[in-house]
Amino acid sequence: MRRKEIIRPDLNPNVSVDCVIFGFDFQQLKVLLIEREGDFPDEKSRLALPGNLIYDDENLNMAVNRVLKELTGLDNIFLKQIGAFGGVDRISKETDKEWLRSIRAHPDARVITVAYYSLVRISDYLPAASSFAVTANWYNVDEIKDLAFDHYTILKTGLNQLRREISFRPIGFNLMPEKFTLGQLQRMYEAILGRSLDKRNFRRKIMKINILSATDEKEYDVPHKPAQYFKFNEANYKSLVETGFDNFSF
Amino acid sequence: MRRKEIIRPDLNPNVSVDCVIFGFDFQQLKVLLIEREGDFPDEKSRLALPGNLIYDDENLNMAVNRVLKELTGLDNIFLKQIGAFGGVDRISKETDKEWLRSIRAHPDARVITVAYYSLVRISDYLPAASSFAVTANWYNVDEIKDLAFDHYTILKTGLNQLRREISFRPIGFNLMPEKFTLGQLQRMYEAILGRSLDKRNFRRKIMKINILSATDEKEYDVPHKPAQYFKFNEANYKSLVETGFDNFSF
Structure with missing residues (x-):
């Protein structure tokens, strides 16, 4: 009982x-x-x-x-x-x-x-x-x-x-691993939105908001062309969390 | 009492x-x-x-x-x-x-x-x-x-x-008179936002979302160059209320 x-x-x-x-x-x-x-x-x-x-x-x-x-x-x-x-x-x-x-x-x-x-x-x-x-x-x-x-x-x-x-503010800082590929980041947006996104379009938009920094590392031991690893640019990311972005949607 | x-x-x-x-x-x-x-x-x-x-x-x-x-x-x-x-x-x-x-x-x-x-x-x-x-x-x-x-x-x-x-959806359909000038519409956005907006920028943005139809009437008996009257395009307005717009802010 x-x-x-x-x-x-x-x-x-x-x-x-x-x-x-x-x-x-x-x-x-x-x-x-x-x-x-x-x-x-x-x-x-x-x-x-x-x-x-x-x-x-x-x-x-x-x-x-x-x-x-x-x-x-x-x-x-x-x-x-x-x-x-x-x-x-x-x-x-x-x-x-x-x-x-x-x-x-x-x-x-x-x-x-x-x-x-x-x-x-x-x-x-x-x-x-x-x-x-x-x-x-x-x-x-x-x-x-x-x-x-x-x-x-x-x-x-x-x-x-x-x-x-997620159309207003960057996300992912606490969700992604420290280094990630653009494909992994796209997968996160797709999981949240519940639909697939066009790869080229996604990359263009995500680079435009300027929250990523390229590292000099690439994937290794993968069965496809190794993708570059990126990190979040913490300062830009945080400032965009504050202000939000105006002109953005996936 | x-x-x-x-x-x-x-x-x-x-x-x-x-x-x-x-x-x-x-x-x-x-x-x-x-x-x-x-x-x-x-x-x-x-x-x-x-x-x-x-x-x-x-x-x-x-x-x-x-x-x-x-x-x-x-x-x-x-x-x-x-x-x-x-x-x-x-x-x-x-x-x-x-x-x-x-x-x-x-x-x-x-x-x-x-x-x-x-x-x-x-x-x-x-x-x-x-x-x-x-x-x-x-x-x-x-x-x-x-x-x-x-x-x-x-x-x-x-x-x-x-x-x-108001960054997502058109407003004003129930707030403005049936015919209005762009200046009057800008005044509404300014009243809500609590700040003044650049006239040229406002006009460019508001025309871009395509919710206005020009009428062939103008102001008369005004001490400045008479401004043209506009109406809301009801169909476009209503469809934007449904979908919202992606890339917009004043």
């Missing part, structure tokens, strides 16, 4: 936070999901974004960092707000309602949730499930078709925001 | 919505504010964005439309979410706390708010204060330096989103 949540009087029954943590493993765009403890008809219906109610003495960004850490072990992640989700029937799926009754002090309370996203390099983090999460793992974004509550809608909204964000 | 709020059991004590309604009067960017009924040290400390708690049986967008209508009479306005604001001390100003005690059933409850914005033509709407609003009027955005709760932060965040939004 599972415990109900610890009933601190300052646990707010009406407001939760949810995290969409995207991860890149140099090949694919993934998302961090938990399987919830409890009786579910199948594995899939256990799957949810890491999320929980907030305490009244914490700001939303404190809450989302705490909840992410409690459920998945991930810490010190810069999270950006996606927005609030407050549909009246967002917690009305029968499997979710049963689960809420098993864990919540006020399982029928209206809950609006504030969702956040981030994009991290998968190899930098080792998820470790705890609290009501029995697992915390990375899943390919394009294989997810449904999630608990309205989490699938939240995931898609977060993905759209991420895709829009 | 003022009434406390009508205590419907489904009034959610923890979640409110707030509206940032920007208005354009062909000259300046304004924002719709209410003066709250009650005892305040001065006029200025009465000023707030229109906002109130949500009911549990309404979605957030239903709530924000209802609250806007109840306080200001404005109806049928397309509102876009700015995001959630949940600082623990967002309602801690003494004047605000006193006002909450005079009106709220649970004046000390933690309240997170979800803010929305819109941009309308001022002459299309006549604000009419009701409920706890004693006035509802337009104020010049650049003259507002403080507001109730965290509403000044919300206003600034909404303004930033509006400014970013």
Whole structure:
């Protein structure tokens, strides 16, 4: 028998936070999901974004960092707000309602949730499930078709925001290895955008924003013409993160 | 003596919505504010964005439309979410706390708010204060330096989103008169951006996105060279609202 949540009087029954943590493993765009403890008809219906109610003495960004850490072990992640989700029937799926009754002090309370996203390099983090999460793992974004509550809608909204964000600001500094080929960088953009890009066009655009420095190293021992390695030019990269770029899209 | 709020059991004590309604009067960017009924040290400390708690049986967008209508009479306005604001001390100003005690059933409850914005033509709407609003009027955005709760932060965040939004999508269809000069259109962009724009540059950019059709009419009876009138090309305008433009900024 599972415990109900610890009933601190300052646990707010009406407001939760949810995290969409995207991860890149140099090949694919993934998302961090938990399987919830409890009786579910199948594995899939256990799957949810890491999320929980907030305490009244914490700001939303404190809450989302705490909840992410409690459920998945991930810490010190810069999270950006996606927005609030407050549909009246967002917690009305029968499997979710049963689960809420098993864990919540006020399982029928209206809950609006504030969702956040981030994009991290998968190899930098080792998820470790705890609290009501029995697992915390990375899943390919394009294989997810449904999630608990309205989490699938939240995931898609977060993905759209991420895709829009990369038209304004450089990304990859914390996702790519220190040295990388242009093909590897293109693969990252393709994984996030969910579509393939024209190689020549990509190279022209990425060179134009001036965030890369060529190294004098090349790939070796590869079955094709060895590609040159590049690094991010840290100063230019950081200044573009601040200002954003005006005239850019892939 | 003022009434406390009508205590419907489904009034959610923890979640409110707030509206940032920007208005354009062909000259300046304004924002719709209410003066709250009650005892305040001065006029200025009465000023707030229109906002109130949500009911549990309404979605957030239903709530924000209802609250806007109840306080200001404005109806049928397309509102876009700015995001959630949940600082623990967002309602801690003494004047605000006193006002909450005079009106709220649970004046000390933690309240997170979800803010929305819109941009309308001022002459299309006549604000009419009701409920706890004693006035509802337009104020010049650049003259507002403080507001109730965290509403000044919300206003600034909404303004930033509006400014970013106009780099992606055409605006003005519902703000400008049917026929307008390029100078008038430039004035609208300048009012929103809060800075002046180079005339030649503005004209080049606005013609490039192909949303304007020249009419064969010109200004008359003006003390300068009469300017040509333009109209929006409705089809091109609407298609750009859908897709957004990639390579544009003022």
